Amino acid sequence: MxxxxxxxxxxxxxxxxxxxxxxxxxxxxxxxxxxxxxxxxxxxxxxxxxxxxxxxxxxxxxxxxxxxxxxxxxxxxxxxxxxxxxxxxxxxxxxxxxxxxxxxxxxxxxxxxxxxxxxxxxxxxxxxxxxxxxxDPFRSLAGALRRGGGYSKDRTPFSEFLWADFLRRRIARTRVETQFETTLAPALELASRGEARELPGWHANGGVSIASVPSAPTPA
Missing domain, CATH: 3.90.1530.10 (Conserved hypothetical protein from pyrococcus furiosus pfu- 392566-001, ParB domain)
Structure with missing residues (x-):
């Protein structure tokens, strides 16, 4: 073929x-x-x-x-x-x-x-x-996270969806749907962690000070 x-x-x-x-x-x-x-x-x-x-x-x-x-x-x-x-x-x-x-x-x-x-x-x-x-509200959050400096643009196919899946396992969907503006800070904190290291475009600290953002909530 x-x-x-x-x-x-x-x-x-x-x-x-x-x-x-x-x-x-x-x-x-x-x-x-x-x-x-x-x-x-x-x-x-x-x-x-x-x-x-x-x-x-x-x-x-x-x-x-x-x-x-x-x-x-x-x-x-x-x-x-x-x-x-x-x-x-x-x-x-x-x-x-x-x-x-x-x-x-x-x-x-x-x-x-x-x-x-x-x-x-x-x-x-x-x-x-x-x-x-x-x-998919987490795809929107992944886009906002990249624009906020949480990770860099990457040529990996569907890289934003990999970040969306990472976030959906750690932030409650209801919060993303109803209080979207409040989810960027915890998303930035999550992006700075070593557990995100394997995701495309990851860089240490996600471009923010870890101490400047609150901890992420436990998913509902």
Whole structure:
């Protein structure tokens, strides 16, 4: 079986509604934040930004396009009323049968079939549309943690979800859902601990003074 890469990706504009996601969840707060940023951009600035952030896709069976990154940007574009986006095909797997397509994608780290509680699900449970992805509040917290200096941006696939899973085991979900602003300090303290050392982008102390933040609560 020949798996083809696209050596020189060419940008194409496609319908966001026609793209298939490769993950089950997003952080709704992250989406809303990005949508607000997009709406405050001048037209030319937004055009340049979107050209620089073309969505990488894989060509799959039956010619379907699977987004393998920038899911939050796609959801933010939909929220702001956009219908189309620039994409670049980076892999061509149209010759793989549907039964093994996701197995190949999984082996390459290009699919994340985990739900909003961090549980692995079947490939058939992956949503068919960008706007069908569920909200994972810990993914939003992981994004806020990175922006707050808790860890560095990393090229590890789905690195923010690894941090989200780390946090969900240590902070009560109800607190993240109802008192989001109060959870960044304990998240920063958790990120500074040695137990987070193996997570992508970890750095000692998480960029904060441990003494300056309260201890994290015991998960409910």
């Amino acid at each position: 020949l798996l083809q890469t696209v050596r020189a990706p060419v940008l194409h504009t496609v319908s966001i509604a026609g793209l298939r996601p490769t993950q089950m969840t997003i952080g709704r707060r992250e989406v809303e934040r990005r949508a607000n940023e997009l709406e405050t951009m001048a037209r030319d600035e937004r055009r340049r930004y979107l050209a620089d952030h073309a969505v990488p896709v894989v060509k799959g069976p039956k010619g379907r396009l699977y987004a393998i990154d920038r899911h939050h940007l796609l959801a933010a574009l939909l929220l702001s009323g956009a219908e189309k986006v620039a994409v670049k095909a980076v892999l061509d797997f149209r010759d793989i049968d549907s039964g093994t397509f996701f197995e190949v994608m999984d082996d390459l780290g290009l699919v994340h079939p985990f739900d909003d509680e961090g549980r692995r699900r079947e490939y058939d449970d992956l949503p068919l549309r960008i706007d069908d992805m569920a909200d």
